[in-house]
Amino acid sequence: MDIDGFWELVERSGRETDSRPARSAWLEDHLSGLTAEEIVDYQTWFTVCANRGCSWDMYAVFWTVTGFGSSDGFEYFVNWLISLGRDTFEKIADCPDRILELPEIQRLFELARTFSHERTSRSRNGRFHLKRVTHTRREFWPREDSPDFESFAYVTFDPYRQATGLEPDSLGDAVRAKGVHGKFPFLSYHAAPDGEEWDFGDKDEFIRRLPRLARHYGVTD
Template structure:
């Protein structure tokens, strides 16, 4: 899989479904049909994209937009930005000021204004589908990877519906242990942190995605 194939899956999952849960099911279904190497490629491209958007400038956009200091919430916000598709993501990834050009962001800001002027109660600012976070999307490759790896090691035991097997490798767990996100840490968080210049740093060392990929496929 190349970068175009990665973005094609992200964007088709939006066009062909109506909800976040539907997107997750659609992506998992298609990832289960790929080879182990293609699933790893997908996750590596995901990591590259989210690393790119994980910057102090992006955090400065997130903080007032959602009114939160949460490092987990920042991770899920970056996931949401990727979910908007390639064109939207490219608009903001290196220059978060470009977010004002995105209709999705304009909609979120309008909902915030509605809450402030009283036309919506604060707890009803947005629905789950409107909320600018997408936690589960960061884990979408985990089950397909585990199933494909198990199938390769023990034929007939590892495709859809099978759990367990070998531990999920770094490329797939760096954003979480099991279903708990712990990846794109914002300022002040424990574990992985954001460098002032943008790239994700895990325990003081920038991740080399190519080394991860090569290690997985040895």
């Protein structure tokens, strides 16, 4: 399976189902009809794409939009971006600041307006920081709208077990044997997102790296 075949399956799963559980089940069903080698290929391309989305600027986007920062949460956010399809994923992977162009993100902002319009604040020492999404607001997001898709990364596990009789851990070994090493979860694997690490609370750096997102949240010089 090449990269085009991978994206064809990802996008068909979205067109032919109407919920996330159904989508995962659809992929599992179709992958179960493939050879073990093809299943490894699919997982390899998924890992390549996830690695591409693993950057510090993307982490800042995740941190800002969702209101929390964690290695696992960031991984599930990137999974969700992959689930949106090739054109969308590549656009955001190339320029995380374009996240505002996604109708899915605009939907989340519309839901969030129910709670608060306040976007920024300053601490006692005057240091800038974003007033991020609260836990209550995240709970308000419907499951199908939430920008995370943990199970999207697991659809190869059962098909691989059925095809080989081996546990999913060996699937990771097979992907690494192809020279592809996953970056998620980066805290566990002692890896790091691509690019230069930076302080997301630094107003000037935030404006420089993510000017559109900064404008949306009212971050100014």
